[in-house]
Amino acid sequence: xxxxxxxxxxxxxxxxxxxxxxxxxxxxxxxxxxxxxxxxxxxxxxxxxxxxxxxxxxxxxxxxxxxxxxxxxxxxxxxxxxxxxxxxxxxxxxxxxxxxxxxxxxxxxxxxxxxxxxxxxxxxxxxxxxxxxxxxxxxxxxxxxxxxxxxxxxxxxxxxxxxxxxxxxxxxxxxxxxxxxxxxxxxxxxxxxxxxxxxxxxxxxxxxxxxxxxxxxxxxxxxxxxxxxxxxxxxxxxxxxxxxxxxxxxxxxxxxxxxxxxxxxxxxxxxxxxxxxxxxxxxxxxx
Numbered sequence: 001x002x003x004x005x006x007x008x009x010x011x012x013x014x015x016x017x018x019x020x021x022x023x024x025x026x027x028x029x030x031x032x033x034x035x036x037x038x039x040x041x042x043x044x045x046x047x048x049x050x051x052x053x054x055x056x057x058x059x060x061x062x063x064x065x066x067x068x069x070x071x072x073x074x075x076x077x078x079x080x081x082x083x084x085x086x087x088x089x090x091x092x093x094x095x096x097x098x099x100x101x102x103x104x105x106x107x108x109x110x111x112x113x114x115x116x117x118x119x120x121x122x123x124x125x126x127x128x129x130x131x132x133x134x135x136x137x138x139x140x141x142x143x144x145x146x147x148x149x150x151x152x153x154x155x156x157x158x159x160x161x162x163x164x165x166x167x168x169x170x171x172x173x174x175x176x177x178x179x180x181x182x183x184x185x186x187x188x189x190x191x192x193x194x195x196x197x198x199x200x201x202x203x204x205x206x207x208x209x210x211x212x213x214x215x216x217x218x219x220x221x222x223x224x225x226x227x228x229x230x231x232x233x234x235x236x237x238x239x240x241x242x243x244x245x246x247x248x249x250x251x252x253x254x255x256x257x258x259x260x261x262x263x264x265x266x267x268x269x270x271x272x273x274x275x276x277x278x279x280x281x282x283x284x285x286x287x
Contacts (some may be wrong), residue, residue: 033105033152037063037078038097049213050122050179054087056186057117059126062139064110066147075112076103080258084118085166091234092200095159109147111160111190112139118184120168130168130184142190158195159246161232162186189232191246193254197271200243201280203236203256210240211283214258218244218269221253248274256281 047089056278059082062075079099089094100248118130148156166187172180217233231252251270263281271277 016250034102034154035105035150036100036102036106037148037150037153038100038155040158049277050126052118052123052169053083053086053119053121054168055117055119055121056087056115056162057082057084058098059083059116060139062110062112063103064112065104066107066109073109076101077191084117087162090162092237092241093200093245095245097126098160103150105150105152107147107149109144111142111144111158112137113142113160113188115186120182122179128181130182130213140186140188142188144190144192147191159191159196161189161191161192161246163188163232165233170284175193187199189246191248193246195273196246196248196274197249197275197277198243198270199254199277199279200241200247201278202240203242203258203281204240205261205281205283205285208282210236210238211258212236212238212240212280214240214242214256214261214283216242216244217255217257217262218247219253219255221251221267247271254279254281256283258283262286 003183060080061078063078064073064075066073067268071233078101083096083098085096115132118132120130120142144158148158150156167187169183170179171182172178190206199218203211203216204236205211214236215233217238218231220228231247234244236242251268251272253265253267254269255265257264262285264281264283266279266281269277269279
């Protein structure tokens with residue numbers, strides 16, 4: 001049988017594999033080859049100096065199967081078990097498995113994820129319950145591009161990268177230490193891990209001292225740096241290390257930034273399928 005793995009990761013949820021949707025649900029029909037899908041969740045980081053938890057409750061995940069002979073595409077349920085997940089725990093290569101399901105052989109081109117609840121907890125223990133957009137409660141549609149081709153006995157690992165920094169929009173001037181609340185606008189990208197690589201490394205200062213909580217971002221090359229060209233991001237741990245998974249093969253550029261330091265940029269970062277690319281940063285203190 002073919003196994004497809006699905007996982008959720010934060011953060012940059014959109015430029016890799018994408019899905020579409022339909023209103024019909026179906027069950028797997030017997031008598032045809034089957035494969036397995038493993039679904040994982042991960043997270044792109046959020047300003048962690050003030051935020052303790054960013055929690056979402058996912059109560060249903062579906063995948064859409066393309067049909068032949070003019071038949072309408074239909075959704076297959078991957079899981080209906082409610083899961084409460086703190087996205088801030090899913091960074092630096094950490095994922096949460098959402099489902100592992102055997103699917104009928106065929107082509108799958110979209111995921112629909114239902115988010116029923118969301119809240120943010122600050123370091124001072126204050127909490128904000130967030131309003132769920134109608135599109136999220138009815139099903140956030142994530143397109144898979146290219147679509148997943150499942151054959152008998154094949155296993156596919158699919159990563160959903162949930163971008164915290166884009167999904168939780170702060171109300172107020174958080175850099176001034178004041179947060180009035182959050183708007184929840186979920187942003188997720190979908191990646192087939194078998195077609196991706198990873199980037200890892202360290203961030204230090206000019207005295208080779210490791211820098212914790214530095215923001216590391218991966219960008220698509222464009223004439224100018226724009227938010228739309230941002231692929232995903234991560235924060236360094238206490239040892240100054242970071243790891244970003246689910247990056248499709250190609251060429252990118254990266255930035256590392258931290259308050260009181262000058263932002264460092266590295267160009268021509270080449271990512272190879274199935275391999276790790278090492279990128280280290282050295283930040284210079286601001287005058």
